[in-house]
Amino acid sequence: MVKGQVPILEYKTGNTQHKWDFKRLKSGHKILAKYKYKKRMLKRGYADRTLYINLSTNVIKEKSVTNDMKKKFTGGRGFGLKLLWDSIKPTTRWDSDENELIITTGPLCGITQYPGSGKSLCLTISPSTDIICDSNVGGFFGPYLKFAGFDAVEIQGKAKKEIIVVINGEKGEVTIETAPYEETNTHLINMQLTRIYASEDSDKSRQKISVISTGTGAEHSYWGCLNFSFYDIRRKETRVKQAGRGGLGTVFRDKKIKAIVTKVEKFDGVSNNPADPNTVAKVGTKLHREIRDLDRHQCNMRTVGTGHLIDIMDAYDLLPTENYRFGSFPKASKIYPNKFYNLFTKIIPDGCWHGCTLACSKTVDGYKLMTGPYKGEIVTVDGPEYETIACGSNMSIWDPLWILEFNFYCDTYGLDTISTGTAIAFYMEMYEYGILNKKRCDGLELCFGNAEAVLEFLHRLAKGDKGNFIKVASKGVRRVKDWIIENGWGDKQFIEDSGMESKGLEFSEYVTKESLAMQGGYGLTLKGPQHDEAWLIFMDMVNDAIPTFADKAEALHYFPMWRTWFGLNGLCKLPWNDIEPANNPETDEPAKVPEHVQNYVDLQNAVTGWKVDKKELILQSERCYNWQRAMNVWMGRGQRKDDWIPFRAMGPVSEMEYISRKDRYDKQLVEKLGYSKNDIEKMDVHEKLNHIYDFRRNEYEKLADAVYYRRGWTPNGVPTPQKMKALGFTNSKMLKMLQKKIKKDEKAGLNKWGGKYTKGEKPPSTNKKYWEK
Amino acid sequence: MAIPVTVKVLKFYPDKCNGCLDCEKACSQIHFKSKEGGEKSAIHIFKKEDTYQMSVCDHRGLCLDMCPVGALERRKNGIVWLDKNTCIGCQACVGFCPIGAMRKSNARIEPFKCISCGACVRACPENALELIEKNIDDIKEVVYHKLGV
Numbered sequence: 035m036v037k038g039q040v041p042i043l044e045y046k047t048g049n050t051q052h053k054w055d056f057k058r059l060k061s062g063h064k065i066l067a068k069y070k071y072k073k074r075m076l077k078r079g080y081a082d083r084t085l086y087i088n089l090s091t092n093v094i095k096e097k098s099v100t101n102d103m104k105k106k107f108t109g110g111r112g113f114g115l116k117l118l119w120d121s122i123k124p125t126t127r128w129d130s131d132e133n134e135l136i137i138t139t140g141p142l143c144g145i146t147q148y149p150g151s152g153k154s155l156c157l158t159i160s161p162s163t164d165i166i167c168d169s170n171v172g173g174f175f176g177p178y179l180k181f182a183g184f185d186a187v188e189i190q191g192k193a194k195k196e197i198i199v200v201i202n203g204e205k206g207e208v209t210i211e212t213a214p215y216e217e218t219n220t221h222l223i224n225m226q227l228t229r230i231y232a233s234e235d236s237d238k239s240r241q242k243i244s245v246i247s248t249g250t251g252a253e254h255s256y257w258g259c260l261n262f263s264f265y266d267i268r269r270k271e272t273r274v275k276q277a278g279r280g281g282l283g284t285v286f287r288d289k290k291i292k293a294i295v296t297k298v299e300k301f302d303g304v305s306n307n308p309a310d311p312n313t314v315a316k317v318g319t320k321l322h323r324e325i326r327d328l329d330r331h332q333c334n335m336r337t338v339g340t341g342h343l344i345d346i347m348d349a350y351d352l353l354p355t356e357n358y359r360f361g362s363f364p365k366a367s368k369i370y371p372n373k374f375y376n377l378f379t380k381i382i383p384d385g386c387w388h389g390c391t392l393a394c395s396k397t398v399d400g401y402k403l404m405t406g407p408y409k410g411e412i413v414t415v416d417g418p419e420y421e422t423i424a425c426g427s428n429m430s431i432w433d434p435l436w437i438l439e440f441n442f443y444c445d446t447y448g449l450d451t452i453s454t455g456t457a458i459a460f461y462m463e464m465y466e467y468g469i470l471n472k473k474r475c476d477g478l479e480l481c482f483g484n485a486e487a488v489l490e491f492l493h494r495l496a497k498g499d500k501g502n503f504i505k506v507a508s509k510g511v512r513r514v515k516d517w518i519i520e521n522g523w524g525d526k527q528f529i530e531d532s533g534m535e536s537k538g539l540e541f542s543e544y545v546t547k548e549s550l551a552m553q554g555g556y557g558l559t560l561k562g563p564q565h566d567e568a569w570l571i572f573m574d575m576v577n578d579a580i581p582t583f584a585d586k587a588e589a590l591h592y593f594p595m596w597r598t599w600f601g602l603n604g605l606c607k608l609p610w611n612d613i614e615p616a617n618n619p620e621t622d623e624p625a626k627v628p629e630h631v632q633n634y635v636d637l638q639n640a641v642t643g644w645k646v647d648k649k650e651l652i653l654q655s656e657r658c659y660n661w662q663r664a665m666n667v668w669m670g671r672g673q674r675k676d677d678w679i680p681f682r683a684m685g686p687v688s689e690m691e692y693i694s695r696k697d698r699y700d701k702q703l704v705e706k707l708g709y710s711k712n713d714i715e716k717m718d719v720h721e722k723l724n725h726i727y728d729f730r731r732n733e734y735e736k737l738a739d740a741v742y743y744r745r746g747w748t749p750n751g752v753p754t755p756q757k758m759k760a761l762g763f764t765n766s767k768m769l770k771m772l773q774k775k776i777k778k779d780e781k782a783g784l785n786k787w788g789g790k791y792t793k794g795e796k797p798p799s800t801n802k803k804y805w806e807k
Numbered sequence: 808m809a810i811p812v813t814v815k816v817l818k819f820y821p822d823k824c825n826g827c828l829d830c831e832k833a834c835s836q837i838h839f840k841s842k843e844g845g846e847k848s849a850i851h852i853f854k855k856e857d858t859y860q861m862s863v864c865d866h867r868g869l870c871l872d873m874c875p876v877g878a879l880e881r882r883k884n885g886i887v888w889l890d891k892n893t894c895i896g897c898q899a900c901v902g903f904c905p906i907g908a909m910r911k912s913n914a915r916i917e918p919f920k921c922i923s924c925g926a927c928v929r930a931c932p933e934n935a936l937e938l939i940e941k942n943i944d945d946i947k948e949v950v951y952h953k954l955g956v
Contacts, residue, residue: 038872038949039871039872039881039947039949041881042877042880146895146896146897146898147896147897147898147916237877238876238893267876267877268877301895302894302895302896302916302917303895303896303897303916303917304896304916311916312913315896315898315911315916318898318902319901319902319911321902322898322899322902322903323902323903325902326902326903326905382872383872383873383874383875383899385875388875388876388895388897389875389895389897389898389899391873391899391902391903
């Protein structure tokens with residue numbers, strides 16, 4: 035192992051070096067449109083303009099950012115929502131010409147002093163869900179886009195030929211160029227374009243380029259992710275972070291974009307031009323010191339990244355194994371963090387943006403691929419992160435090397451590891467029951483643990499295999515459920531309950547059966563079941579800190595709002611609570627990490643020159659959160675029916691699951707449902723399952739009631755015009771739409787509570803139309 | 808490139824020090840063209856009980872592996888050098904230096920540190936400072952990969 039203090043030039047990964055004919059690659063670049071813009075300094079975190087590109091018409095223009103836009107939408111994801119609202123229709127779908135792919139930054143994005151300040155936010159109408167999907171991602175693109183002069187870029191329309199978009203901050207020029215000869219898959223095209231567009235043949239010059247790309251998997255599935263590059267001067271590799279969820283890469287390829295390149299001339303620690311750089315540096319240095327002293331005793335992010343969670347999740351029965359049937363597994367220790375620690379390269383600052391000393395972006399260098407078109411090639415594998423490792427356990431793959439193989443190919447093919455892993459885990463369970471079989475799966479033996487079949491599936495998918503199964507399977511759990519049900523291969527209810535998707539999006543990797551609040555954290559979300567809105571499992575289950583429905587609803591108000599705030603500012607959530615001050619447990623509300631909340635208040639004020647407090651931060655989020663929900667309503671979704679989650683997320687679906695945790699469920703039948711031990715002995719497992727099923731389904735509905743009420747929505751989950759006005763929105767098109775929808779719901783009898791309340795229980799409000807009062 | 812073997816580091820003789828802080832003033836002259844000393848100086852002298860103490864970089868180089876842009880390097884003469892033009896002001900080295908020897912002044916975003924130039928040695932009226940040669944292998948410290956294990 036390298037011992038550290040190795041001069042940067044002398045670092046070696048041992049990876050395969052490619053030789054490309056750059057003359058030929060460049061000869062294919064015909065400029066279809068060019069736009070010159072005036073370079074100027076950022077002002078207190080904002081570029082004060084966004085970039086609009088239409089690939090159908092080759093129009094490129096800039097739009098200015100008004101103070102009103104900042105006030106209502108703050109930045110980042112908020113700006114994305116505003117731009118989408120101005121551009122799409124309620125009938126817009128992922129492949130509509132007017133659908134947009136938006137990449138935004140946020141006022142705090144690009145500061146280097148505070149860890150986790152380089153996030154981009156991506157938005158589009160998702161192929162999986164038909165509503166807005168937002169996904170946050172690291173890498174250099176977001177900061178560079180802003181330093182090049184734009185708070186956001188929105189891309190509408192579809193190109194006729196394969197193109198790349200180049201945002202050249204050095205020249206003050208945006209171009210759309212044909213790019214017929216470049217590779218499509220990320221690990222190749224990112225390096226090709228980085229080398230082509232770097233001003234000099236040096237690592238420092240290549241570090242000033244960031245590329246967004248995806249791969250051939252994105253073309254042939256609904257799981258397309260976007261890979262954002264960050265050039266690593268030590269490894270001399272274009273490393274990547276993923277905007278994974280919701281099929282952004284699928285939209286990217288549908289628009290025939292091969293890549294987006296951004297380039298900066300130079301930047302420094304004050305390129306974001308904060309109002310008070312010394313405060314930013316002071317707050318940042320304080321956090322660096324905390325990480326230095328405490329990370330090794332807390333999360334160990336610097337050593338093993340987010341994979342540190344695997345053994346904890348396994349210990350608490352939360353690690354999804356075999357399609358979420360179980361939360362722990364006897365073989366799990368094979369993929370514990372120490373196993374990956376042995377594989378990771380350890381001596382390098384692994385932040386996905388400069389100055390992030392939490393440094394969770396681990397890599398395995400010098401990995402020799404075992405399968406597929408790149409078999410034998412030696413590469414750097416970015417990751418695996420917790421979610422990807424847990425996909426391994428979900429598919430019952432317990433070999434770290436196969437997890438690396440899965441990780442690498444998902445990345446380079448542009449596939450979201452979470453959706454891909456969760457979906458395959460579902461197919462495997464169906465395979466185990468014989469609902470799917472080798473014939474129905476186009477010859478693939480998709481039984482649990484068959485890593486070779488998983489990789490074979492990925493390779494065939496990425497090649498555009500026309501097999502029936504591969505065509506449907508690549509569109510995800512929702513479509514496969516429909517396909518199985520249509521073919522009459524299995525019991526409808528069982529299939530609906532086992533496939534882990536909600537709103538059409540696959541679940542991320544946590545078992546939520548015993549945490550009602552976390553079920554809400556997955557179901558009562560905007561885009562679908564992703565843990566970025568709320569992660570309440572420990573608070574709810576282990577610490578029992580939110581026992582009542584009202585407590586849970588408060589948590590499902592505060593935490594989604596708080597976590598949304600990071601996306602409005604271009605920040606990563608990890609430095610908020612994956613490192614905590616030493617005295618945090620003694621504070622009033624340790625789950626909120628009050629000292630770090632204050633850091634963010636200080637940071638936003640220091641960058642923008644505003645004078646906000648912590649309440650205003652939540653308000654900033656509440657505006658955008660409600661706006662996004664209202665847009666979902668506008669598109670015909672965003673209601674109680676859409677917040678449905680499969681029963682596998684709530685409790686045992688199969689008898690095997692019940693029996694495997696029999697004591698737990700039997701105890702609940704006594705304590706929560708009021709059966710006597712005698713009653714239970716007389717029941718068979720099927721009967722017990724039914725009781726648990728009805729009870730837990732009703733608990734979830736009651737939770738939804740409490741949460742909708744707390745959020746100021748109707749019992750059908752629709753944001754009310756009154757709430758929108760209170761948040762400062764005056765847009766009459768939006769307000770009228772909501773009013774009309776609520777009226778329609780009233781006629782359809784949908785404005786009533788979903789839970790069944792027995793004696794002694796009360797719904798959140800007995801006032802009809804409480805929101806009008 | 809030949810790998811440096813030795814480096815000059817500051818040695819302090821507290822018995823000789825009179826606390827005049829001429830060393831700090833000389834240092835801030837080098838880094839900021841200012842005679843203020845204090846937060847603009849890479850060397851700090853402070854009184855602790857009856858004696859004086861010095862805080863300054865000892866060129867152990869732990870920060871070298873921290874820099875995301877390669878602004879920190881060990882030069883031919885062995886000193887740990889921060890290239891202010893490459894630095895992007897992230898303060899990772901400031902936060903992680905175990906002895907607080909990487910300094911940050913409010914005057915600019917990029918940190919600064921002792922470069923063993925000897926200005927303080929020359930400025931000291933009591934000869935309380937001296938540059939002495941040390942083997943890099945004896946002082947070198949790499950904790951990055953051990954952190955958290």
